[in-house]
Amino acid sequence: MSSDRQEFRKYFDVLELSTDATLREIKESYNFLKGLYSGESIATMSAEGDISPEKRAEILEQVEEAYTKVLVLFKGEILEQDQSVLDYIAGIEQFDGQTMQVIREKMGVQLPDVSKATRVLLQHLENIEADNYAALPVPVYTRGFVAAYAKHLLLDADRVTRDFMKRFAVARQDNL
């Protein structure tokens, strides 16, 4: 693991962590940096003249990339901790809101904490879990929310959003 981690050093640097950071620290730092550079803080506003909006967007992209890369290191570790989560995920053919809820509960994660960490409204997360497609916003937002939630559960965000958005599209079609 340690030699693996050295290769990821630049990503740990972006997340402002040492290479021995724990998963919890990584998540915390990611959420903190994302909030800092996408929102307004007195620390960033005080340096507004020094930075262009483009540079800020670039920082956010780097943070996002670093988080995604670093999480790979933990895939095995997290799943080893809880074989039942691993088994459950392995058996999933199609992800939907309900499967995400089951995974979340197996991991012992509270939905309000997901909301806090991902900055997605609790109401949207509840609608995702309930597969309440009619109550969710337009696809571009919903896709982002599902991806953020999936990432938070350390799932393959691409696969989860693909599955979820397929159902979402079908459900919306039927309603027309």
Place this chain on the structure above:
Amino acid sequence: MIVLENKSCEIWAVGGGKGGIGKSFIISSIGITLARQGKKVILVDADLGGANLHTFLGLGRPKVTLTDFFDKKSTLPELITETGIPNLGLLTGALNSLSIDSIKHAQKRKLFHHIKDLDADFVLIDLGAGTHFNTLDSFLLADKMVAVIVPEMISIENMYFFLKNVFFRKLMAALAEEGLKDMVTTVWNNRHEHSIENRSQLIKFLQGESEQCAAVINRELAQFTIHLLLNKSRSGQDITVGNAAKSVCKKYFDFDARYIGHVDYDEMVSNSINKRQPYLLSYPTSKSARDIEKIVKVLLHG
């Protein structure tokens, strides 16, 4: 810039650019904490305009000051005032007769040499507010540079400005040493052609201009470590400002900043000053006193 060798004591300088953010409180408290751990400490009040570190130690204005070092050729050890706290001495700036600008480079160099030679484990320098070159040079002299902020926008803005000035001064000295001064001057004089509007852009441009320049800049950036301390925090929200400012220092300015901790606001601080009692002696078990202890630990070992 002045480079010194033969270190004998460790020098920590506390600056921050803005007045009223508690630099003197922080440095006197760090000094007392170290002294109580048995370390020999000398506080240097380099706030040449408005020295008042003695007030934080419950002392009157010292009879001897650094003026005597320049005027009367006194030695530094002769000018150290006892503070009544074992292991803790005070060297005060308070230059009455001498205007700050009249200290010549050679004199300053001599002063810095003598500070390094003081018989102490730690010398803590309290810098005044502002970005006068004397302040910047004293900051650069230190083994550890501590920048104090409070959770207010102006303080953070001033801290960035202060650090950019300090780094720029350090960098220009380093580039001059490598014989690159003319190149910098030429680029700056033709800055409009290169669309350079500020120092950060100048540095960026120089990095791309020559490999030698880039090497010096990268070396100086790598050696520029800042310890950020957040004073007067009143909430958890305030405390995160320290981490946010650290992140901005890294991501916007490439400075190696470290957040060494926060000290909670305590109204008893000003009470203690008015009673001429060092806060740390009156309230040694307070939350803020424990905050200071943690910070000292980080500075010693971190």
